[in-house]
Amino acid sequence: xxxxxxxxxxxxxxxxxx
Amino acid sequence: xxxxxxxxxxxxxxxxxxxxxxxxxxxxxxxxxxxxxxxxxxxxxxxxxxxxxxxxxxxxxxxxxxxxxxxxxxxxxxxxxxxxxxxxxxxxxxxxxxxxxxxxxxxxxxxxxxxxxxxxxxxxxxxxxxxxxxxxxxxxxxxxxxxxxxxxxxxxxxxxxxxxxxxxxxxxxxxxxxxxxxxxxxxxxxxxxxxxxxxxxxxxxxxxxxxxxxxxxxxxxxxxxxxxxxxxxxxxxxxxxxxxxxxxxxxxxxxxxxxxxxxxxxxxxxxxxxxxxxxxxxxxxxxxxxxxxxxxxxxxxxxxxxxxxxxxxxxxxxxxxxxxxxxxxxxxxxxxxxxxxxxxxxxxxxxxxxxxxxxxxxxxxxxxxxxxxxxxxxxxxxxxxxxxxxxxxxxxxxxxxxxxxxxxxxxxxx
Numbered sequence: 001x002x003x004x005x006x007x008x009x010x011x012x013x014x015x016x017x018x
Numbered sequence: 019x020x021x022x023x024x025x026x027x028x029x030x031x032x033x034x035x036x037x038x039x040x041x042x043x044x045x046x047x048x049x050x051x052x053x054x055x056x057x058x059x060x061x062x063x064x065x066x067x068x069x070x071x072x073x074x075x076x077x078x079x080x081x082x083x084x085x086x087x088x089x090x091x092x093x094x095x096x097x098x099x100x101x102x103x104x105x106x107x108x109x110x111x112x113x114x115x116x117x118x119x120x121x122x123x124x125x126x127x128x129x130x131x132x133x134x135x136x137x138x139x140x141x142x143x144x145x146x147x148x149x150x151x152x153x154x155x156x157x158x159x160x161x162x163x164x165x166x167x168x169x170x171x172x173x174x175x176x177x178x179x180x181x182x183x184x185x186x187x188x189x190x191x192x193x194x195x196x197x198x199x200x201x202x203x204x205x206x207x208x209x210x211x212x213x214x215x216x217x218x219x220x221x222x223x224x225x226x227x228x229x230x231x232x233x234x235x236x237x238x239x240x241x242x243x244x245x246x247x248x249x250x251x252x253x254x255x256x257x258x259x260x261x262x263x264x265x266x267x268x269x270x271x272x273x274x275x276x277x278x279x280x281x282x283x284x285x286x287x288x289x290x291x292x293x294x295x296x297x298x299x300x301x302x303x304x305x306x307x308x309x310x311x312x313x314x315x316x317x318x319x320x321x322x323x324x325x326x327x328x329x330x331x332x333x334x335x336x337x338x339x340x341x342x343x344x345x346x347x348x349x350x351x352x353x354x355x356x357x358x359x360x361x362x363x364x365x366x367x368x369x370x371x372x373x374x375x376x377x378x379x380x381x382x383x384x385x386x387x388x389x390x391x392x393x394x395x396x397x398x399x400x401x402x403x404x405x406x407x408x409x410x411x412x413x414x415x416x417x418x419x420x421x422x423x424x425x426x427x428x429x430x431x432x
Contacts, residue, residue, distance in 0.1 A: 011224035
């Protein structure tokens, strides 16, 4: 019985130092 | 293997939202662009989702899997994972069917984004940058130097001016990220965030993970493109507004001060261990999914193994294979980077800040005659420093609360 590995991907965040 | 206990009927099609699929190496990113929820599936897992979305029943899909791969699949787990990713629609009613069939609203500013990164725009950007560079070479007093920052002897005026002018420039940097995303039809959100002891503006482009990697580079680098263009314009304005004697006008001096502050922000992007734009660029090029967190866990496990604290080891089975391979060498760069940042903070910023605060407080408490200008100067200066500490403390508390409030996922690796 195979368990499928599923991964949630978070958002890509782009920054600038204030 | 299918049971009816997991809250779905194995003999009826499973209603799913409209999904997008992006092949990425040997895996497939599957997601719901309307709510920006995305998961990475192995190829066989993605094929299961495709079949379910096409209307095959869970039981038929499980039978297909057994036939294709020669072993059964844990269908309950797959469907529970689809639920956690919010891919499953509540049982079909007329309303949910109608809602599912309406196309998502197009994002605003998409045409502006397309125009901003069109061939004529690129020619203009290249010409502007080349003009600024040639001018700098011909008149070296325009080349960036930290002396440009001190356009007046009133240091508080310097600090306040750089702070005030930083805001539109930061918003332009983030707007370029957002518009390069809008060009691809992606939504974006702007928030305030924190990196170590830096306050940052943060544009989140969740839909970017469902775009082929080679098309992600422009949205990632668009912010630094904006920075370079701002530096070019400010330098040219300083050159064109000189006094008849050739000296810079006050406006020109302010332009050069801001241009140097922008350069510092571009250099800051190279501290990739703080998850800057260049970190996103590197991890995208290497095919990583969550390099920073994997590298941090890798380091933590190494330290705990050395200390014999095996009870504190993080489960490594959840790591993405590319992240695991990259973390072996990348994790050491994080150590070096943090050492440089924290070291420079301890050796430079803390003593300087302490000396300045003592000087400022001395003006308020000292017995001598102190003019109101000096008191105002000190009050504004210390106010700005305290404000930054307050914002950073607030961001730390906010992020901690946010982490605690996150749902625990049982069937999906978060």
